[in-house]
Amino acid sequence: MHDEHYKHLFAFPRMVEDLLRGFVRGDWIDAVDFSTLDKLSAEYVSDERRSRHGDTVWRVRHRDAWLHVLVLLEFQSNDDPDMALRILEYTTLLYQELARNRALEPDGRRPPVLPVVLYNGDAPWRAARDVGDLIAPCAPSLAPYQPAQRYVVLDERHVRSDDAVERNLMAAVVELEQSRSPQDLQRVVTALAQRAWDPGERKLERVFAEWVWRLAQRLAPGDMPPPAYTLEDVRMTLEERVSEWPRQWRREGLEQGLEQGLEQGLEQGLEQGLEQGLEQGLEQGLEQQRALLRRLAASRFGPGAAERLERVLEPIADPERIAEVGELIVQCGTADELFARANAAQVGETPRRN
Numbered sequence: 001m002h003d004e005h006y007k008h009l010f011a012f013p014r015m016v017e018d019l020l021r022g023f024v025r026g027d028w029i030d031a032v033d034f035s036t037l038d039k040l041s042a043e044y045v046s047d048e049r050r051s052r053h054g055d056t057v058w059r060v061r062h063r064d065a066w067l068h069v070l071v072l073l074e075f076q077s078n079d080d081p082d083m084a085l086r087i088l089e090y091t092t093l094l095y096q097e098l099a100r101n102r103a104l105e106p107d108g109r110r111p112p113v114l115p116v117v118l119y120n121g122d123a124p125w126r127a128a129r130d131v132g133d134l135i136a137p138c139a140p141s142l143a144p145y146q147p148a149q150r151y152v153v154l155d156e157r158h159v160r161s162d163d164a165v166e167r168n169l170m171a172a173v174v175e176l177e178q179s180r181s182p183q184d185l186q187r188v189v190t191a192l193a194q195r196a197w198d199p200g201e202r203k204l205e206r207v208f209a210e211w212v213w214r215l216a217q218r219l220a221p222g223d224m225p226p227p228a229y230t231l232e233d234v235r236m237t238l239e240e241r242v243s244e245w246p247r248q249w250r251r252e253g254l255e256q257g258l259e260q261g262l263e264q265g266l267e268q269g270l271e272q273g274l275e276q277g278l279e280q281g282l283e284q285g286l287e288q289q290r291a292l293l294r295r296l297a298a299s300r301f302g303p304g305a306a307e308r309l310e311r312v313l314e315p316i317a318d319p320e321r322i323a324e325v326g327e328l329i330v331q332c333g334t335a336d337e338l339f340a341r342a343n344a345a346q347v348g349e350t351p352r353r354n
Contacts, residue, residue, distance in 0.1 A: 005211040006118070009173070010056045010071055012204045013037035018170040020069070022163045023154050024116065028062065036061040040068075057094065059111070066111045068094065071118065078123055084131040087115045087151045115151035120177050125155045165191040169204075176212065180300065181330060182219050185212065186238050193231040209234050289322045290314075293329060301335035308335070312342050 009015050017034045040057040056071040070090060080086070095110045105111055119125050128134055132148045154170075157178060161171040165188055172192055179185045189212055197205050209231045216238055290313040298306035309325070316322050325342060332338040 005207065005214070007055065008207045009204070009211070011039065012201075012207075013039075013058070014201060014204060015169055015173075016056075016058050016060075016069060016071070018163075018168045019071070019116065019154070022161060022168040022170050023159070023174075024114070024152055031063050032067070033061040062112075065105060068111050068113045070094065070113055070115045072115065078121060079119065079125045079127040081127045082134075083117060083127050084129065084134055084149070084151065087117075088131050088147060088149050091115065091149065115149075117151055117153045118156065119153055120156045122157060124158050125153050129153060166195045169208075172208070176215060179215065179219065181333075182216070182238060183330065185216060185219055186235065188212075189231055189235045189238060193235045205231060213237075286317065286319065286322065289319065289326075290316075293322070293326050296326070296329050297335075297338070300329065301338065305335040305338070308339060312339070 010019075013034070016037055020029060020032065020034075037058055037060045040059060042055060042057045058069045058071070059066045060069065061067070070087075072087070072090070091113050094113065098104055098110065117125075130148065130150045132146060135146050138146065154174075156174050159174060161168070161174050163171040165172040165175060172188060175188045176185070179188060192205075192208060192212075212231065212234050216234065290310070293313060294306040294309055297309045309329075313322065313325060316325070328338055328341050332341060
């Protein structure tokens with residue numbers, strides 16, 4: 001799903017332009033005529049008839065020649081140690097395809113290539129960025145005979161952008177990839193929704209809206225309407241989901257606890273049994289709230305946060321107080337901030353019921 005949305009995004013020349021302007025540095029960018037961006041097929045067949053598939057290939061005029069931009073999308077938890085070799089192979093296949101189609105430069109030479117890897121793994125990219133780094137050292141007289149090619153990596157989870165989301169859509173992609181809470185997502189979506197989209201960018205806006213809707217399902221789980229058609233639809237849905245979260249946790253926990261308590265009490269058929277069932281059901285509802293918040297804390301801040309949160313929640317018997325802790329989990333950016341604010345608010349002072 002993620003891969004498909006990226007391919008849809010980078011079917012638009014604006015995304016390639018913003019990628020190069022915002023994240024690929026160099027004075028040569030000023031000599032690029034972005035109005036000439038032309039998307040090419042990424043399906044290659046080598047002379048040995050081995051099919052390979054590159055993700056996205058564009059060409060653009062750079063001064064008086066074509067520059068081919070080879071964009072590879074990497075969606076994995078770790079970097080690829082052989083990426084430099086893959087880049088070299090993709091470049092060779094591209095050159096073979098251009099020669100086969102008689103699309104070389106007028107003097108018969110191959111056009112320059114800019115390989116770009118978009119990576120969204122959690123761990124920083126550490127693989128060699130030059131194929132020469134994968135080759136064992138050799139005598140200086142042999143060095144000129146070794147292959148050498150570098151590629152650009154956009155490590156989306158760890159890079160910082162100087163461009164505003166409203167001006168550079170690739171910066172929006174980076175900030176969306178770095179979103180760790182519904183509040184993060186809300187901030188980026190609000191900026192995108194307020195952006196002055198050109199009339200010709202409506203399809204691109206729709207692709208962003210569908211992708212953000214998918215991200216919202218992961219960061220703000222719960223019942224959500226079908227994929228939105230506009231970013232404003234997504235923004236309003238997120239706003240409703242975030243405001244409803246603490247109330248939903250409290251309501252679901254207590255409703256389930258009350259239901260279980262009533263069933264147990266009615267089965268006993270006695271007033272005392274009903275009272276005991278209700279009390280037990282309330283406690284079960286509270287414990288379900290605590291378990292839900294521990295899972296949420298672990299998802300946002302790691303397993304250690306869940307263990308620390310258990311000690312905070314254990315003495316709390318008031319559903320409203322537990323909901324306040326849930327609001328803090330959603331609002332805070334780090335585990336340290338969460339527990340500092342929880343301690344400052346003294347959310348754990350209410351004694352438990354016996």
